[in-house]
Amino acid sequence: MLITGCGSGTGDDNAKAKPAVEPKPLAAGALRPLLLSQADLGDGYVQEDPSNGEFDDVSVQGCASLENLGQNGDEMMFASQAETSFTYNAGATLGEELHSDRPSVLSSKLRELFGAYTSCPTYSMTAGNTPIEVKVAKSATPRIGDEQFAYTSTMELPSGAQVLKTMAVRKGNVAVLLVGAPALVDRHIQTAVDKLPANS
Template identity: 90%
Template sequence: MLATALCGVLITGCGGGGGDDDAKAKPAAEPKPLADGALRPLLLSQADLGDGYVQEKASSGEFDDVAVQGCASLEKLEQNGDESMFASKAEISFTYNTASTLGEELHSDRPSVLSSKLRELFGAYTSCPTYSMTAGTTPIEVKVAKSATPKIGDEQFAYTSTMELPSGAQVLKTMAVRKGNVAVMLVGAPALVDRHIETAVDKLPAGS
């Protein structure tokens, strides 16, 4: 999907006169990442979304040659690659009434890793209010603004990007919510992302 975008935990403690047992206490182990196969059943389905949605075929890689210019943090992210940021991943995408799109990615890793890397990812994408990109030989001007998020899950991130394409302006919203060791990310028409983010988060396991 064109312009798909696609995080630290600070533990403090204070005590008055704790004994040796307190000093030896270890923090609880973080939940381990879920496997790819465990993520796939948690993806949104046509039944979850309702009428008018059609699942798209797997990406053909037509936008693999996207390059960013004019935003140092995004260029660095692009060089490092974000496909291997997390331990596991599952994804799906839909069209709505043949005109709008909605893509979903699920990522799993230890909660502290998800948190720090999501902050890094969304921090990079919102660090430059404007930048340029090319898809093949097509130049695209992009404007980015942070967006409000519902108070669901453990952490929430969102931004809206407006891309000036040869066919006209296209607005996409990217929103991610972390719930324990799983993060859901929706990308698509802003109204569709806002409409389905809570459903997507509700599908995540309560103990994740």
């Protein structure tokens, strides 16, 4: 259940109330043990190097909010992060990122990121010299954690269409983000969130 922070009492009481102290971000070293492992996922998964550079040289055309996001990428960085990646049965992929920051910062930046990615139903991108047409649709999310965001993107590649689901769940001062085959993201998001600290 999402807590909306509805208060009670008079305006004077609220004026005197001190703002709650937000938990500080976790360090990257504290995030790494919270990442999914092969033991968490089960048979058929092989851990990969998450930084394989597949989409390092990417430019976006036809979506102003994403173009602006790319130009202001440094402003969207979180205080700390950790990541890992898996292949499933030598075909499907599942990538995980953990980000930590103050809860209010995580919330606002995740809203901005997912808002940008779902603002254009279609756009073009170029990865290296490869043109890619992308279609995006918002996706339903399970009611877990404090906030949830998700969208599905279909990329028309020279090798054929590739469908990826991106889902993020914020739990306190940590957010987990899964990207990969939609069935794998749906299957493992609960496990990923369950590994986060209870009082983060």
